[in-house]
Amino acid sequence: MESTFNMKEFFKNMKKRLPLIIAMTVAFVALAAAVSYLWMKPVYEASTQILVNKAPANAQEFSMQDIDTNLQLISTYNVIIKSPAILTEVINELGLNETVQSLNERIEVSSIEDSQVVTLEVEDESMQQAVLIANTTAKVFEQEIRNLMRVDNVSILAPAMMTASPEPVKPDPLFNMAVGAIIGFMLGTGLAIVLDQLNTTVRTEEDIDELLGLQVLGIVSPVGDLGKTDKSSKHTDRMELDENVESDSVKTAARPKVGSTY
Amino acid sequence: MLNQTASKRPLARKLVARIKPNSVISEQYRTIRTTINFSLPGNEMKTLLFTSASKEEGKSTTSANMAIVFAESGKKVLLVDADMRKPTLHHTFHLNNHMGLSNLLIGKGELEQSVRDSGIQGLELLTSGQIPHNPAELLDSPMLDRLIEKMKERYDLIIFDSPPILSVSDSKIMANKCDGTVLVVNTGKTEKQSAIKARDSLTTSKAYIVGVVMNNYKLSKDHYYSYEYNY
Numbered sequence: 001m002e003s004t005f006n007m008k009e010f011f012k013n014m015k016k017r018l019p020l021i022i023a024m025t026v027a028f029v030a031l032a033a034a035v036s037y038l039w040m041k042p043v044y045e046a047s048t049q050i051l052v053n054k055a056p057a058n059a060q061e062f063s064m065q066d067i068d069t070n071l072q073l074i075s076t077y078n079v080i081i082k083s084p085a086i087l088t089e090v091i092n093e094l095g096l097n098e099t100v101q102s103l104n105e106r107i108e109v110s111s112i113e114d115s116q117v118v119t120l121e122v123e124d125e126s127m128q129q130a131v132l133i134a135n136t137t138a139k140v141f142e143q144e145i146r147n148l149m150r151v152d153n154v155s156i157l158a159p160a161m162m163t164a165s166p167e168p169v170k171p172d173p174l175f176n177m178a179v180g181a182i183i184g185f186m187l188g189t190g191l192a193i194v195l196d197q198l199n200t201t202v203r204t205e206e207d208i209d210e211l212l213g214l215q216v217l218g219i220v221s222p223v224g225d226l227g228k229t230d231k232s233s234k235h236t237d238r239m240e241l242d243e244n245v246e247s248d249s250v251k252t253a254a255r256p257k258v259g260s261t262y
Numbered sequence: 263m264l265n266q267t268a269s270k271r272p273l274a275r276k277l278v279a280r281i282k283p284n285s286v287i288s289e290q291y292r293t294i295r296t297t298i299n300f301s302l303p304g305n306e307m308k309t310l311l312f313t314s315a316s317k318e319e320g321k322s323t324t325s326a327n328m329a330i331v332f333a334e335s336g337k338k339v340l341l342v343d344a345d346m347r348k349p350t351l352h353h354t355f356h357l358n359n360h361m362g363l364s365n366l367l368i369g370k371g372e373l374e375q376s377v378r379d380s381g382i383q384g385l386e387l388l389t390s391g392q393i394p395h396n397p398a399e400l401l402d403s404p405m406l407d408r409l410i411e412k413m414k415e416r417y418d419l420i421i422f423d424s425p426p427i428l429s430v431s432d433s434k435i436m437a438n439k440c441d442g443t444v445l446v447v448n449t450g451k452t453e454k455q456s457a458i459k460a461r462d463s464l465t466t467s468k469a470y471i472v473g474v475v476m477n478n479y480k481l482s483k484d485h486y487y488s489y490e491y492n493y
Contacts, residue, residue: 202452208474211454212461215301215473217444218294220324221287222478 013196014189021188028184032176042168046130046160047121048138052077053153070116070153077118078109080148081141089140094132107137117157127166134160276323277354279330280382291324291331294475298444301472308414310472311344311422311440313433315460319448320477322350325423328444333384337418340377342388344422344436346397349390351423355380362391366409367400373412386417397425401435410439427460437469444472449479 014021052070080086087100087107096103108121120138124130135156142154202208205216278287298310312325322345329341342363343351352359357378365371366388377386394400413420422440427433437443443464447457464471 200454201450202447202454202457202476203450205476207454208447208457208476211458212445212474214445214461214471215297217297217301217473217475218290219449219476219479219481220290220294220320220327221481 014192017188017192017195020192020195021185024188024191025181025184028180028187029177030180032180033173036171036173036176040171041125043123043125043170044127044130044166045121045123045169046127046134046162047119048134048160049157050077050118050120050138050141051155051157052116052118053155067116071114073149073151073153074111074116074118076149077141077145077154078111080145081109081118081120081137082107085148086137086141086144089144090133090137093140094136096133103133107133122160123169128162131160131162277326277330279327279334283334288327288331291327292334294328295331295335298442298472307441307472308418309410309420309422309440309442311424311433311436311443311469312446312475313424313427313437313443313460313464314446314448315426315428315452315456317348317426317429319426319446319452320475321345321426321446322354322423324444324446324475324477325421326351326354329385329421330382332419332421333382337384338416339385340388340413340417340420341380341385342413342420342422343390344401344432345425346390346394346400346432347425347430349393351387352389355387357387357389359389359391362389364391364394364397364400366391367403367405368394369405373409373416398431398435401432406439427463428456434463434467434469437464438467441470442472443469445474447474447476449476451478 052074082104084100087103090096091098091100091103106123108123109118110121111118120134122130122134122137124133138156138159142156145154146152202211205219208214208216275281278285279291282288298307310328312321312328314321322343326341329339333339341351343349344363346364349359349362351357352362355378361371361376366373366376373388376391377388380387400406410420422436424433424436427437445457445460445464461471
């Protein structure tokens with residue numbers, strides 16, 4: 001019956017279901033906010049910077065080649081920092097109650113291309129702990145690299161610092177709420193479409209034309225909207241209008257068949 | 263009892279066309295009247311049947327209000343309650359239902375003595391009468407044809423209110439005998455499939471379907487006001 005997708009019809013239905021869509025969107029934003037603020041534990045991040053630079057044997061021989069060597073080493077170092085060799089040591093030193101694997105997941109090692117600086121980021125539910133782990137990892141790495149690579153080219157550039165009022169990196173309530181808004185809007189729209197499809201009643205004059213091929217002689221508004229005096233405020237406009245009509249009919253009562261002209 | 267006037271009790275609220283002649287709804291009924299007048303083939307429609315697919319779609323309300331606006335336009339109108347299963351006309355106009363259509367169909371009484379005054383100029387009423395056991399058979403008898411002929415002599419327009427077409431065969435019989443049939447649809451309640459079935463039954467009965475009245479049609483606000491300014 002509804003063979004073609006009617007865009008105009010679609011938007012008309014969406015407009016009709018706008019309260020539902022808005023309600024769904026607001027509900028999901030609220031849900032995302034509640035989850036972000038009340039349920040999810042805040043996660044803090046501490047970062048430390050490590051400089052990879054081999055001190056040249058004598059200052060004059062500091063060459064491009066040395067820098068290249070260091071750069072090539074960085075990718076190796078990135079792997080080494082997150083290796084069990086380092087992390088086991090960190091866990092032992094701090095007496096952490098977790099596995100290498102779980103700690104590995106909380107550590108992020110990155111370096112900007114062609115830069116000799118490696119950034120080490122650690123996430124933890126406590127800022128203090130995050131700072132501690134970051135600094136310990138950097139320190140252990142600095143020591144261990146001498147044994148592993150037999151080089152002494154790593155130095156801590158900037159240790160992680162405890163700030164006065166740390167800002168959690170996770171959760172990001174605004175981001176979550178934005179995602180919630182999108183999901184809510186899409187679900188609302190989807191629900192509106194489903195409800196529309198489920199409604200198999202005759203609703204528009206077009207329905208009569210399409211389904212029955214019959215002429216619509218006219219429409220009649222709900223009689224309930226007339227005459228009731230204890231109507232809810234929803235019908236206020238209409239009520240006022242009726243009262244106007246009433247007073248008109250009183251004024252014109254002397255004239256017979258007021259409304260019969262057409 | 264015969265030819266009695268409608269009692270002095272206030273008319274039922276659903277008779278909008280009478281109670282609030284200037285209301286939007288009354289105007290909507292007049293618009294329907296106009297459309298029916300224009301869609302008449304050769305202006306010879308004297309009997310008009312109002313039916314619907316299922317119950318409670320607004321047949322009685324629509325037929326009563328249509329009878330009122332047709333009477334308003336100067337026609338001599340008879341409104342007949344042909345629903346001998348769940349009659350309502352006598353309730354609407356606060357009449358008793360001792361005598362009416364069913365009595366006339368079994369040969370008891372004369373049309374002239376059975377019709378009632380509605381209290382509205384140009385509109386007379388015929389209630390259903392006592393509820394018979396076999397409404398369909400009564401309607402299918404030649405008695406009805408003779409009665410309709412008699413009505414046509416006395417009135418310009420005879421409006422029949424009838425039972426739902428999908429539940430009983432009464433309306434199919436009536437639709438066949440009437441010049442035109444109006445299908446009342448309860449907007450947002452009538453199933454599309456029911457509407458199609460109702461149309462098909464009427465077509466099978468060789469009824470002339472004048473068109474559809476969409477009852478309980480909630481106008482959107484902007485639509486509502488534009489409608490206001492239309493007349």
